[in-house]
Amino acid sequence: MSRAPLAPNRVDYLPMIDRPLIRWPNGARVAFWVAPNIEHYEYLPPLDGVRNPWPRTPLPDAQQYSMHEYGNRVGFWRLLDVLDHYAIRCSTTLNIGVLEHFPDIADAMLQRDWAFVNHGFYNTRFITTFSEEQERELFRRCREIFRRRTGREIKGQSGPAGSNTERTPDIVAEAGFVYQTDWKIDDQPLPIKVRSGRLVCVPYTSELNDAPLFRHHYEADYYAKICKAQFDQLYREGEASGRLMCIAFHPYLMGRPHRVKYLAEVLEYILSHDKVWQATTDEIAEYYLANYYDAAVAHAARINA
Numbered sequence: 001m002s003r004a005p006l007a008p009n010r011v012d013y014l015p016m017i018d019r020p021l022i023r024w025p026n027g028a029r030v031a032f033w034v035a036p037n038i039e040h041y042e043y044l045p046p047l048d049g050v051r052n053p054w055p056r057t058p059l060p061d062a063q064q065y066s067m068h069e070y071g072n073r074v075g076f077w078r079l080l081d082v083l084d085h086y087a088i089r090c091s092t093t094l095n096i097g098v099l100e101h102f103p104d105i106a107d108a109m110l111q112r113d114w115a116f117v118n119h120g121f122y123n124t125r126f127i128t129t130f131s132e133e134q135e136r137e138l139f140r141r142c143r144e145i146f147r148r149r150t151g152r153e154i155k156g157q158s159g160p161a162g163s164n165t166e167r168t169p170d171i172v173a174e175a176g177f178v179y180q181t182d183w184k185i186d187d188q189p190l191p192i193k194v195r196s197g198r199l200v201c202v203p204y205t206s207e208l209n210d211a212p213l214f215r216h217h218y219e220a221d222y223y224a225k226i227c228k229a230q231f232d233q234l235y236r237e238g239e240a241s242g243r244l245m246c247i248a249f250h251p252y253l254m255g256r257p258h259r260v261k262y263l264a265e266v267l268e269y270i271l272s273h274d275k276v277w278q279a280t281t282d283e284i285a286e287y288y289l290a291n292y293y294d295a296a297v298a299h300a301a302r303i304n305a
Helices: 062-085 097-101 103-111 132-150 168-175 210-215 220-237 260-271 281-291 293-304
Strands: 030-038 091-094 115-118 190-192 199-201 243-249 276-278
Touching: 030 062, 030 220, 030 281, 062 103, 062 260, 097 103, 097 132, 103 132, 115 132, 115 281, 132 168, 168 199, 190 293, 199 281, 210 220, 220 243, 220 260, 243 260, 260 276, 281 293
Parallel strands: 030 091, 030 243, 030 276, 091 115
Antiparallel strands: 190 199
Protein backbone atom coordinates (compact mmCIF):
# COMPACT_ATOMS: atom_id res chain seq x y z
CA MET A 1 0.00 0.00 0.00
CA SER A 2 1.25 3.47 -0.83
CA ARG A 3 1.56 6.06 1.90
CA ALA A 4 -1.01 8.74 1.11
CA PRO A 5 -0.48 12.26 2.49
CA LEU A 6 -3.33 13.94 4.27
CA ALA A 7 -5.58 15.83 1.88
CA PRO A 8 -5.03 18.50 0.72
CA ASN A 9 -1.40 17.32 0.63
CA ARG A 10 -0.31 19.65 3.39
CA VAL A 11 1.10 17.21 5.96
CA ASP A 12 3.10 14.04 5.36
CA TYR A 13 1.86 10.93 7.07
CA LEU A 14 4.49 9.96 9.64
CA PRO A 15 3.30 7.47 12.27
CA MET A 16 4.45 8.25 15.79
CA ILE A 17 6.49 5.03 15.81
CA ASP A 18 8.56 6.13 12.79
CA ARG A 19 9.76 9.72 13.05
CA PRO A 20 12.78 11.58 14.48
CA LEU A 21 12.82 11.77 18.28
CA ILE A 22 12.10 15.10 19.96
CA ARG A 23 13.94 16.26 23.07
CA TRP A 24 12.48 19.31 24.78
CA PRO A 25 14.66 21.75 26.76
CA ASN A 26 16.02 20.51 30.10
CA GLY A 27 14.85 16.97 29.44
CA ALA A 28 11.14 17.84 29.64
CA ARG A 29 8.76 15.11 28.55
CA VAL A 30 5.83 17.39 27.73
CA ALA A 31 5.72 20.85 26.19
CA PHE A 32 2.59 22.33 27.77
CA TRP A 33 0.83 25.36 26.34
CA VAL A 34 -2.18 27.12 27.77
CA ALA A 35 -4.65 28.73 25.36
CA PRO A 36 -7.22 31.21 26.65
CA ASN A 37 -9.38 32.20 23.68
CA ILE A 38 -9.79 35.97 23.98
CA GLU A 39 -12.55 36.85 21.54
CA HIS A 40 -15.14 39.43 20.58
CA TYR A 41 -18.52 38.53 19.14
CA GLU A 42 -20.51 41.24 17.36
CA TYR A 43 -24.11 41.92 18.33
CA LEU A 44 -25.15 42.32 14.67
CA PRO A 45 -22.43 40.77 12.51
CA PRO A 46 -22.57 40.95 8.73
CA LEU A 47 -23.67 37.57 7.34
CA ASP A 48 -21.80 35.85 4.51
CA GLY A 49 -24.78 33.80 3.37
CA VAL A 50 -23.08 30.54 4.33
CA ARG A 51 -22.50 30.44 8.06
CA ASN A 52 -24.46 32.17 10.82
CA PRO A 53 -22.36 32.84 13.94
CA TRP A 54 -25.40 32.83 16.21
CA PRO A 55 -27.57 29.72 16.68
CA ARG A 56 -30.86 31.57 16.92
CA THR A 57 -32.37 33.69 14.17
CA PRO A 58 -33.41 36.28 13.28
CA LEU A 59 -30.68 38.51 14.69
CA PRO A 60 -29.92 39.97 17.14
CA ASP A 61 -29.39 37.04 19.48
CA ALA A 62 -29.24 38.94 22.75
CA GLN A 63 -28.99 35.77 24.83
CA GLN A 64 -25.90 34.37 23.12
CA TYR A 65 -24.24 37.76 22.63
CA SER A 66 -24.55 38.64 26.30
CA MET A 67 -23.37 35.19 27.40
CA HIS A 68 -20.17 35.58 25.36
CA GLU A 69 -19.61 39.18 26.44
CA TYR A 70 -19.54 38.03 30.07
CA GLY A 71 -16.06 36.70 29.38
CA ASN A 72 -14.56 40.11 28.61
CA ARG A 73 -16.37 41.88 31.45
CA VAL A 74 -15.89 39.33 34.24
CA GLY A 75 -14.56 35.90 33.27
CA PHE A 76 -11.19 37.08 31.94
CA TRP A 77 -10.31 38.79 35.20
CA ARG A 78 -11.33 35.82 37.31
CA LEU A 79 -9.20 33.46 35.21
CA LEU A 80 -6.29 35.90 35.33
CA ASP A 81 -6.02 35.45 39.10
CA VAL A 82 -5.61 31.69 38.63
CA LEU A 83 -3.14 32.03 35.76
CA ASP A 84 -1.06 34.54 37.75
CA HIS A 85 -1.01 32.25 40.78
CA TYR A 86 0.67 29.54 38.71
CA ALA A 87 2.83 32.03 36.75
CA ILE A 88 1.45 30.77 33.42
CA ARG A 89 2.68 32.43 30.25
CA CYS A 90 -0.32 31.92 28.03
CA SER A 91 -0.61 31.71 24.26
CA THR A 92 -3.90 33.40 23.54
CA THR A 93 -5.84 32.87 20.35
CA LEU A 94 -6.79 36.51 19.99
CA ASN A 95 -9.39 38.33 17.95
CA ILE A 96 -7.39 41.40 16.98
CA GLY A 97 -10.46 43.58 17.52
CA VAL A 98 -10.08 42.94 21.26
CA LEU A 99 -7.05 45.25 21.26
CA GLU A 100 -9.27 48.11 20.14
CA HIS A 101 -12.46 47.32 22.07
CA PHE A 102 -10.92 46.20 25.38
CA PRO A 103 -7.64 48.06 26.04
CA ASP A 104 -7.58 46.93 29.70
CA ILE A 105 -7.50 43.30 28.58
CA ALA A 106 -4.81 44.11 26.01
CA ASP A 107 -2.66 45.80 28.65
CA ALA A 108 -3.04 42.89 31.08
CA MET A 109 -1.90 40.36 28.47
CA LEU A 110 1.02 42.47 27.31
CA GLN A 111 2.19 43.13 30.88
CA ARG A 112 2.40 39.36 31.39
CA ASP A 113 4.34 38.82 28.15
CA TRP A 114 1.83 36.38 26.72
CA ALA A 115 2.24 35.02 23.21
CA PHE A 116 -0.47 35.91 20.69
CA VAL A 117 -2.01 33.80 17.94
CA ASN A 118 -3.99 35.76 15.38
CA HIS A 119 -7.64 34.60 15.47
CA GLY A 120 -9.01 37.00 12.88
CA PHE A 121 -10.56 40.35 13.68
CA TYR A 122 -13.84 39.19 15.23
CA ASN A 123 -15.05 35.68 15.98
CA THR A 124 -18.26 36.42 14.10
CA ARG A 125 -16.50 36.90 10.75
CA PHE A 126 -15.29 33.88 8.80
CA ILE A 127 -12.86 33.58 5.91
CA THR A 128 -14.36 30.50 4.24
CA THR A 129 -15.87 32.48 1.35
CA PHE A 130 -12.90 34.85 0.90
CA SER A 131 -10.99 35.21 -2.32
CA GLU A 132 -7.22 34.93 -2.14
CA GLU A 133 -6.93 38.72 -2.28
CA GLN A 134 -9.44 39.20 0.55
CA GLU A 135 -7.69 36.63 2.72
CA ARG A 136 -4.29 38.17 2.09
CA GLU A 137 -5.64 41.63 2.95
CA LEU A 138 -7.19 40.36 6.21
CA PHE A 139 -3.88 38.90 7.39
CA ARG A 140 -2.03 42.06 6.36
CA ARG A 141 -4.51 44.20 8.28
CA CYS A 142 -4.40 42.01 11.39
CA ARG A 143 -0.61 42.07 11.45
CA GLU A 144 -0.51 45.83 10.94
CA ILE A 145 -3.04 46.55 13.72
CA PHE A 146 -1.26 44.17 16.10
CA ARG A 147 2.10 45.82 15.37
CA ARG A 148 0.66 49.31 15.85
CA ARG A 149 -1.13 48.45 19.09
CA THR A 150 1.61 46.36 20.72
CA GLY A 151 4.94 47.22 19.10
CA ARG A 152 5.42 43.49 18.47
CA GLU A 153 5.17 41.07 15.54
CA ILE A 154 2.55 38.33 15.71
CA LYS A 155 3.92 34.88 14.79
CA GLY A 156 0.99 32.45 15.01
CA GLN A 157 -2.27 32.08 13.11
CA SER A 158 -5.60 30.43 13.97
CA GLY A 159 -8.62 30.85 11.70
CA PRO A 160 -11.46 32.91 13.20
CA ALA A 161 -13.94 30.38 14.64
CA GLY A 162 -11.79 27.72 12.95
CA SER A 163 -12.51 28.95 9.42
CA ASN A 164 -9.95 28.38 6.65
CA THR A 165 -9.77 28.22 2.88
CA GLU A 166 -7.78 25.67 0.91
CA ARG A 167 -5.14 28.40 0.41
CA THR A 168 -4.80 29.51 4.03
CA PRO A 169 -1.45 27.83 4.89
CA ASP A 170 0.18 29.32 1.77
CA ILE A 171 -1.10 32.83 2.49
CA VAL A 172 -0.26 32.54 6.19
CA ALA A 173 3.36 31.69 5.40
CA GLU A 174 3.63 34.43 2.77
CA ALA A 175 2.23 36.98 5.26
CA GLY A 176 5.07 36.28 7.69
CA PHE A 177 3.49 33.91 10.21
CA VAL A 178 5.75 31.17 11.57
CA TYR A 179 3.13 28.65 12.68
CA GLN A 180 -0.53 27.69 12.47
CA THR A 181 -2.62 26.10 15.23
CA ASP A 182 -5.72 25.08 13.24
CA TRP A 183 -4.49 21.55 12.53
CA LYS A 184 -5.49 19.44 15.55
CA ILE A 185 -3.68 16.50 14.06
CA ASP A 186 -0.88 15.28 16.31
CA ASP A 187 0.81 15.17 19.72
CA GLN A 188 3.95 16.84 18.35
CA PRO A 189 4.65 19.84 16.13
CA LEU A 190 5.14 19.06 12.44
CA PRO A 191 5.91 20.78 9.13
CA ILE A 192 3.08 22.07 6.92
CA LYS A 193 3.76 22.18 3.18
CA VAL A 194 3.39 25.67 1.71
CA ARG A 195 4.14 27.36 -1.62
CA SER A 196 7.05 29.31 -0.18
CA GLY A 197 8.89 29.48 3.11
CA ARG A 198 8.41 27.28 6.16
CA LEU A 199 5.35 26.82 8.35
CA VAL A 200 4.97 24.73 11.50
CA CYS A 201 1.82 23.15 12.90
CA VAL A 202 1.60 23.63 16.67
CA PRO A 203 -1.47 21.47 17.37
CA TYR A 204 -4.38 23.03 19.22
CA THR A 205 -7.13 20.92 20.83
CA SER A 206 -10.82 20.29 20.47
CA GLU A 207 -10.72 17.54 23.10
CA LEU A 208 -9.41 19.55 26.06
CA ASN A 209 -11.51 22.56 25.14
CA ASP A 210 -14.30 23.84 27.32
CA ALA A 211 -16.59 25.07 24.51
CA PRO A 212 -17.35 21.75 22.74
CA LEU A 213 -17.43 19.87 26.04
CA PHE A 214 -19.84 22.18 27.82
CA ARG A 215 -21.98 22.44 24.68
CA HIS A 216 -22.53 18.69 24.95
CA HIS A 217 -23.44 18.88 28.64
CA TYR A 218 -20.14 17.83 30.17
CA GLU A 219 -19.04 20.05 33.04
CA ALA A 220 -15.82 21.49 34.40
CA ASP A 221 -15.16 18.60 36.80
CA TYR A 222 -15.10 16.29 33.76
CA TYR A 223 -12.85 18.77 31.94
CA ALA A 224 -10.36 18.54 34.81
CA LYS A 225 -10.57 14.75 34.83
CA ILE A 226 -9.75 14.31 31.13
CA CYS A 227 -7.01 16.97 31.19
CA LYS A 228 -5.23 15.04 33.94
CA ALA A 229 -5.78 11.70 32.20
CA GLN A 230 -4.36 13.03 28.93
CA PHE A 231 -1.37 14.53 30.68
CA ASP A 232 -0.60 11.23 32.45
CA GLN A 233 -0.50 9.35 29.15
CA LEU A 234 1.61 11.96 27.36
CA TYR A 235 3.99 12.22 30.31
CA ARG A 236 4.64 8.47 30.12
CA GLU A 237 5.13 8.54 26.36
CA GLY A 238 7.27 11.67 26.55
CA GLU A 239 10.07 9.76 28.22
CA ALA A 240 10.85 8.22 24.81
CA SER A 241 10.13 11.28 22.64
CA GLY A 242 8.77 14.64 23.69
CA ARG A 243 5.04 15.23 23.48
CA LEU A 244 2.93 18.37 23.17
CA MET A 245 -0.17 19.18 25.20
CA CYS A 246 -2.58 22.09 24.90
CA ILE A 247 -5.50 23.02 27.10
CA ALA A 248 -7.98 25.58 25.76
CA PHE A 249 -10.73 27.54 27.42
CA HIS A 250 -12.90 30.62 27.05
CA PRO A 251 -13.42 33.30 29.70
CA TYR A 252 -17.19 33.32 29.12
CA LEU A 253 -17.28 29.61 30.07
CA MET A 254 -14.36 28.67 32.33
CA GLY A 255 -14.46 32.09 33.95
CA ARG A 256 -17.83 31.38 35.60
CA PRO A 257 -17.75 31.27 39.41
CA HIS A 258 -18.61 27.57 39.65
CA ARG A 259 -15.95 26.46 37.13
CA VAL A 260 -12.78 28.44 37.75
CA LYS A 261 -11.53 26.14 40.53
CA TYR A 262 -11.26 23.28 38.04
CA LEU A 263 -8.76 25.18 35.91
CA ALA A 264 -6.67 25.66 39.06
CA GLU A 265 -6.95 21.92 39.73
CA VAL A 266 -5.57 21.10 36.26
CA LEU A 267 -2.67 23.54 36.50
CA GLU A 268 -1.77 22.41 40.02
CA TYR A 269 -1.63 18.79 38.88
CA ILE A 270 0.37 19.27 35.68
CA LEU A 271 2.89 21.69 37.15
CA SER A 272 3.54 19.37 40.11
CA HIS A 273 5.55 17.20 37.67
CA ASP A 274 9.17 18.18 37.19
CA LYS A 275 9.64 17.31 33.51
CA VAL A 276 7.15 19.79 32.06
CA TRP A 277 8.14 22.68 29.79
CA GLN A 278 5.42 25.28 30.28
CA ALA A 279 6.04 27.16 27.06
CA THR A 280 4.36 29.56 24.67
CA THR A 281 3.47 28.62 21.12
CA ASP A 282 6.11 31.10 19.91
CA GLU A 283 8.77 29.25 21.91
CA ILE A 284 7.59 25.80 20.81
CA ALA A 285 7.49 26.75 17.12
CA GLU A 286 10.88 28.43 17.18
CA TYR A 287 12.49 25.52 19.04
CA TYR A 288 11.03 23.03 16.57
CA LEU A 289 12.15 25.09 13.57
CA ALA A 290 15.68 25.36 14.94
CA ASN A 291 16.06 21.72 15.96
CA TYR A 292 13.62 19.35 14.22
CA TYR A 293 11.88 20.85 11.19
CA ASP A 294 14.60 19.94 8.67
CA ALA A 295 15.02 16.43 10.07
CA ALA A 296 11.26 15.80 9.84
CA VAL A 297 11.12 17.03 6.22
CA ALA A 298 14.10 14.87 5.23
CA HIS A 299 12.68 11.80 6.99
CA ALA A 300 9.33 12.22 5.23
CA ALA A 301 11.08 12.55 1.87
CA ARG A 302 12.97 9.29 2.42
CA ILE A 303 9.82 7.40 3.42
CA ASN A 304 7.65 8.77 0.64
CA ALA A 305 10.33 8.07 -1.96
